[in-house]
Amino acid sequence: MKKQWIALLGLLLFPALLAAQTTAKSKPFTLILAGKLLDVRTGKLLINQKILIAGDRIEAVGQIETKRALNAEVIDLSDKVVLPGLIDAHTHLTMDPQDMGYSSLGLSIPRQALTGAKNARLTLMAGFTTVRNVAAAGYSDIALRDSINAGEIPGPRIDASGPALSITGGHCDNNLLAPQFHAQEDGVADGVEAVQKKVRENIKFGADVIKVCATGGVLSKGDDPNASAFTMAELEAIVNDAHRLGRKVAAHAHGAEGIKFAVEAGVDSIEHGSFINEEDIQLMKQHGTYLVPTLYLGDWFLENAEAIHVPPFMIEKAKVVMPAARANLAKAFKEGVKVAFGTDAAVYPHGLNGREFAVMVQVGLSPLAALQAATINAADLLGWSQNIGAIEPGKWADIIAVNQNPLDDVHTLENVPFVMKSGVVYKNEK
Template structure:
């Protein structure tokens, strides 16, 4: 008995001699509660092991030996932003003809560079909806391992598409017999492709339900994939609890994708009343990239965008913004998705002003990039708010974003999981 008591005493003594876990505190001028749309004055946030453990007001911390206080007396704290539609491998300043010659390893290097740029712009979580090979999956894993710096990434791997459709590559001559990695035709073929993406690490799935703006030989309004094929994709992904995104500009493709059970419709350019009603009925999230039109039409030609693609952008842009306004007015679920890669990475937040211009309140726009996006990813109990028990993904801005949404375009402070990645004190 004495021997056991002595062993226990030694164990307790050893534990008590270990250094205490360092705690981080953040104090600021104010903090935005994105759920209620209120500003909390003089917050003190306690962070332990990357998680928010308490939020108090008008308090001063009792600092331990290894604790840290981050004091931001002129700034307002906002949850880390989330962009649900990016393509980290693509560089809009590089001509499309030149991109054809880029290897998968080169794309991965680009992706790592743009991931860091995106994080420093205040986006602590993104969903990458399509990339050649498994390049962005490798970057995501590198970020998670601490090898490189970047946001949390939900990576879809290669986008699924029909032969000759928007997610295929139609720019090469037939004698090369090239087919994009994600091409699959028929219900069992698409199931196989979903399984393949998951095998190599995808934690999201994306498919092309209609033609697109930046592909060759596709019409944006024409449906790709039948209802049976779309259902097969969704069912296979949902069995593994992965969110499914459907690229869809045209009305028929939008409706079919919603009926098939997708979690989000990307672009959603040509909405009619029935499509809006279906989205509301099914709780489908719409991710509408209404910022990038000006960039494409201003710089597309010099960046090697074909006239065919510019013509389609002119066709889509006003219609998409009209659809956005109608969807907001109808109360459809909306998330923040920019299609970053059509314009420079790091400029993601410039879309907020467009969202307000075309019908959202400032709070709705911010919610689309925080609590709404977290719900889409089924991470609403861990991400999207500055709240006890949530990951310490926190950014700071000058001023009140509820009064001036453009403050989100300049981010002086970025924290992800309790680690500071940018500070301009």
């Protein structure tokens, strides 16, 4: 028994050991030789650039000939295209696709946190150095964030929400069980006072951002994606409290009315936006609200849902909502709503996040706009522009490299051979 435990511990710790090894630096400075450096602000491909890194930050970019550069540890990416680490503004790291239905009821919070550790590593290795995790049970995402920040396990930076706010019976409640089981999710609150208390409670327990389910959803029982959930008064109370306490608000919203309520209440982003209409589009442009489309999930889910035993009532909703979303979001893209990249990874396997780019382009964004959604725009949505989103002096050294210019073929972002976060190399493959 003891031996088994030690072996198991070894397996669990292996990624951490790997990370610890890559952390150990013999020299205080790192110099990346970037054969091609993609400027995500302009789309310009700059040739033969150098990036000087001091500790976890970028110190200089361009043609550097200082003494520090001479003494630095050199990373040769002369045959690669170098760009900033990607940002996914909508993940659920503590969940997996096979946990969408009744099987989720057997999972403890500690088990979900361990699932999160596995998925955090997969996400980082896919080139995503930052994620915004919008909804997790029992503050498991906050524990995951703290463990990554403490250097215990490899993973992206996490902007974490904790439990999502939901009306009773809403998308972010748990409606799977019969009444006698009294099942309710952590984030359920009804009425102005109750939602204020829930926002404050989430912040008390470490939430960086507030997630609210403003309409029904797809992967839940008995709720209608088209129906708005919270009242205007409740939504305003949520946003006012969150903003006063320095937190942004992300609103899950499919139906047109729920999108309108959320935007008028002042949320910072609309997640999914499947049935967005012309009025919503104009309102979002007026308010500067970000849209976080989650498009690729439709392809994966409709193909695999039956095989992983997702309940039929969820699949029926998906068949209506997911295809409709593409047509409606195409209009929002065309009319110039601000877009931040998000995947809803958990609905499909973590690590495939990069597949979202090709669908965004298919639905109408230019490759540069799709890439900006995952860098400078997502950084702006998180309120972290000072530190992430571009390769610039003073920012954290979150840097990836790919084999081709993504502006020629965004599919190259699905296979990221080089990943650095905070100046630490986590992946460097040929």
